[in-house]
Amino acid sequence: MGYTNLHDCVHDLEAAGQLRRIDTEIDPRLEMGVIQRRAFQAGGPALLFTRVKGSGFPMLGNLFGTLSRTRFLFRDTLKRVETLVQLKVDPAETLRRPWRLGSLPRALWHTRPMLRRSGPVLANTTTISNLPQLVSWPEDGGGYVTLPQVLSRSPRRADWQHTNLGMYRVQLSGNHFVPDTEVGLHYQIHRGIGPHHTEALEKGESLPVNIFVGGPPAMTLAAVMPLPENLPELFFAGLLGGHRPTLVQSEHHPLPLLAEADFCICGHVPPGALKPEGPFGDHLGYYSLTHDFPVLKVDAVYHRNGAIWPFTTVGRPPQEDTVFGTFIHELTEPLVGSVFQGVHEVHAVDAAGVHPLLLAIGSERYVPFASERQPQELLTNALSLLGSTQTSLSKYLFIGAREDDSRLSTKDIPAFFRHILGRVDWRRDLHLITRTTMDTLDYSGISLNQGSKGIIAAAGPDTNRLDSELPTDVSLPEGFSAPRCFAPGIAVLSAPRHTLPRDTQDPALDQLCRHLEESPADWSGFQLVVVVDASEEAANSWDDFLWQTFTRSDPATDSYGLGAFVQSKHWGCTGALVIDARLKSYHAPPLEPDPEVEKRVDELAAPGGPLHGLF
Structure with missing residues (x-):
């Protein structure tokens, strides 16, 4: 017990x-x-x-x-917790099967x-x-x-x-x-x-x-x-x-x-x-x-x-606190729909540091008779997620409609990004909330506890072409190099070191966008271009890509675009969205181990040592 x-x-x-x-x-x-x-x-x-x-x-x-x-x-109590959660989600179903309550009254005591x-x-x-x-x-x-x-x-x-x-x-x-x-x-x-x-x-x-x-x-x-x-x-x-x-x-x-x-x-x-x-x-x-x-x-x-x-000790995920998050998500996942009306699934992405990136699946039922489906109810879902509980600390929120694909899951991150990028229209589907509160531990904003949030809501048919190879005859402005196709519709490239002050956009990124717009190379098969310090490192894996892209960027300060425009105070772009995910001059330094301590631990773990066989 x-x-x-x-x-x-x-x-x-x-x-x-x-x-x-x-x-x-x-x-x-x-x-x-x-x-x-x-x-x-x-x-x-x-x-x-x-x-x-x-x-x-x-x-x-x-x-x-x-x-x-x-x-x-918690093997002795998990069933009772799950029963109580089910009672909250569907009281009628639980009461129709009262034997499922078991010892719940005692558990409540x-x-x-x-x-x-x-x-x-x-x-x-x-x-x-x-x-x-x-x-x-x-x-x-x-x-x-x-x-x-x-x-x-x-x-x-x-x-x-x-x-x-x-x-x-x-x-x-x-x-x-x-x-x-x-x-x-x-x-x-x-x-x-x-x-x-x-x-x-x-x-x-x-x-x-x-x-x-x-x-x-x-x-x-x-x-x-x-x-x-x-x-x-x-x-x-x-x-x-x-x-x-x-x-x-x-x-x-x-x-x-x-x-x-x-x-x-x-x-x-x-x-x-x-x-x-x-x-x-x-x-x-x-x-x-x-x-x-x-x-x-x-x-x-x-x-x-x-x-x-x-x-415990923490650091770049995954770490032991990752297990906390996964276990808590298991317990609370059935409650998502009752806490956030119209939301079916959420995933605070651990590889991106949890709060920097939230993926969600919502409903899009507001105008089922419309000739063109576009995000409407999804925006209500998104604002609900950003308005209460721990999801309100999320910085980037990508949300898709269950009606577009009943098999869609936020757990399959590559497939989820393919789904969103195949449907997104950057002229309307990126919504920026500027100068708002953000996670205390996130230094990508304009000051401590202050930055922006970005909602990317995509609904409708899968119409965007997502290329898996870079266009031929790629040329880049001076200082930009090593372009890579990371995933369908996603390109990553290296850029010069960031040197500007906080709360400032970089003219070099505007120059990059103009260069790509005017380039004879066809970039229309890429919906997302991420600029990093070293593209080889960022494109090494999904974990590396997610960590660098979403912990090192602020949605408002670091968003650029091909064919960018402002209309009635709405920012959008006609081509790819460009995110500046370099380490900024004002960012906190990443964690680096002490080589001497690592060496001492290696010696303790060597054959005959007290840690041998542990890792």
């Missing part, structure tokens, strides 16, 4: 042959991150590091490293937390500097908590129904944080802690915050679950975990503590308390840079007996 704590989970995985102990001393600065990422890439087991340099606490990595292991962790006067987490106290200081990438600003469960509560409604449990990165050391007294709390836009912090600031009060590390695995999944603002993550944690979450109310802290957590950092965010946080090697595959974020003043640090410190 699920795990009540992390200790039981570790023993169960070890008994099942899904965990490996590493008893050699490993440095949490860089070494451990390299080992965890390699184990993930190899589909390896969970890793328990029993000797951690600089800390007396063991560390657990790669816990959610495979989808099969993640399903194994598990969603309600229970409050105790004491719990294992209160057994010991320690300091921030005694905690493991994980540094994942060479330029990271200090040690980080990478699987935190950050609990906050509405200052106006002090009950568990108005709590938020989120996974916001926490910087334990480095920069100007006072050792053992302050930690950095980095939360991005569209996060549940934001309204709570707003309420505290309006009242001129500090915001109490508890940071849990470890505990039942269901709490970790709940912290990343994209739930509506009025549905507390503790509800989902109980449902997925198969047990009522147990909270401890301490007389010393206004917020309750998770009784079965391995660690808890209790603190408060005073009004106006900001300090530089970062850099941090993040899940887009680049560093997020140093910016001012709230500071948590530490009141106490607790840990249970035998506490284990779970961690």
Whole structure:
């Protein structure tokens, strides 16, 4: 019936042959991150590091490293979660077959937390500097908590129904944080802690915050679950975990503590308390840079007996957080149509960093009698997707109509692009939303948290020619080179290094478009031309193409076109859309490993070494 704590989970995985102990001393600065990422890439087991340099606490990595292991962790409760989802999607069907409800009433009882006067987490106290200081990438600003469960509560409604449990990165050391007294709390836009912090600031009060590390695995999944603002993550944690979450109310802290957590950092965010946080090697595959974020003043640090410190590292996808996303998508996919009316399927593309690229299939039924089908209902679908939940952070949204091809799937990315490019009319089908909010971690926009969004909605017959070979007699302006046909209708070419300031279009790209327009070569079989730093790298695979194209471009700033025009404030083009996907002068640098650390890990993995056979 699920795990009540992390200790039981570790023993169960070890008994099942899904965990490996590493008893050699490993440095949490860089070494451990390299080992965890390699184990993930190899589909390896969970890793328990029993000797951690600089800390007396063991560390657990790669816990959610495979989808099969993640399903194994929640094998006792998944059916109930699926039944509850089905009840939401189709109540009538479920009630016609009441035997399918099974033990659902008991499962719903598990969603309600229970409050105790004491719990294992209160057994010991320690300091921030005694905690493991994980540094994942060479330029990271200090040690980080990478699987935190950050609990906050509405200052106006002090009950568990108005709590938020989120996974916001926490910087334990480095920069100007006072050792053992302050930690950095980095939360991005569209996060549940934001309204709570707003309420505290309006009242001129500090915001109490508890940071849990470890505990039942269901709490970790709940912290990343994209739930509506009025549905507390503790509800989902109980449902997925198969047990009522147990909270401890301490007389010393206004917020309750998770009784079965391995660690808890209790603190408060005073009004106006900001300090530089970062850099941090993040899940887009680049560093997020140093910016001012709230500071948590530490009141106490607790840990249970035998506490284990779970961690992950992120970087260019796929990484362990990819499994989080896939598992959550499996759970929530049936709800898509009920949350977004008319939308049948969505796919936040992990290879492109999740938020930069969303693919969707919607309906096009508004004018079924029209002689020419064009996107209409699809635009309603698209605006709905960009208007709520985590899909609102999407930067590029490609959406096609199910009525055009009942077999269309967003999971088959090459086929989906062929479908869209075969139908798109760039004179009308690209819709830009400028100077709007965007993902905090995406540096392609015009400033932090600000950039643009692009909707590409295509419906109607498959009329565009998509060539699979470059036109003959290709010529390019000076500095542009190495054109390649990446996929039907998609060309990639190299361009000079970008040197211009932010929020500026490049005249060299306008020159390229004019050159291609006037060229005798026939480019009409290409609907998309992507300009990159090195076409050979970008055209190496779909993963490389998607990552470079959509993490390195802003839809408004970096869109150009053959036959570009503006009519009644609508931008379009008569020929191919050209996207500038070079690394810009203002972009954050991509993540690069430390060669010396990689070499040390190679030695540990050599025959006879403690990591031999792991990857």
